[in-house]
Amino acid sequence: QVQLVESGGGLVQAGGSLRLSCAASLFTFSTNAMGWFRQAPGKEREFVAGNDAVWSATQYADSVKGRFTISRANAKNTVYLQMNSLKPEDTAIYYCAAKTGGIVSTAPDYMYWGRGTQVTVSS
Numbered sequence: 001q002v003q004l005v006e007s008g009g010g011l012v013q014a015g016g017s018l019r020l021s022c023a024a025s026l027f028t029f030s031t032n033a034m035g036w037f038r039q040a041p042g043k044e045r046e047f048v049a050g051n052d053a054v055w056s057a058t059q060y061a062d063s064v065k066g067r068f069t070i071s072r073a074n075a076k077n078t079v080y081l082q083m084n085s086l087k088p089e090d091t092a093i094y095y096c097a098a099k100t101g102g103i104v105s106t107a108p109d110y111m112y113w114g115r116g117t118q119v120t121v122s123s
Helices: none
Strands: 005-006 011-015 018-025 030-041 046-051 059-062 066-071 079-083 093-102 117-122
Touching: 005 093, 011 018, 018 030, 018 117, 030 066, 030 079, 046 066, 046 079, 059 066
Parallel strands: 011 117
Antiparallel strands: 005 018, 018 079, 030 046, 030 093, 046 059, 066 079, 093 117
């Protein structure tokens, strides 16, 4: 069974940085798109960033452009989300997700999901 396991969340002050990791198992990682989503209390899950394995394309939500960077290490079946200049509004549970084909920003199109990791940014 495909498993996605996130790590790296925590509590950080505004302006700080965190790097999230998502390790995938039993999965053709190198040929699939990976995405990061987040969900804050009382809000819908939203797309943060995506990485396309085939075309090496990336996509970001406007709210994180210039601050967050998605990358992957195919040899390790791992995707990362480097988050810099964090703001209190970035506080959320961050989820890793995977799908076949290219990047899309719609959560229902992703087949596999991790359980999430909490990111809390204090002001």
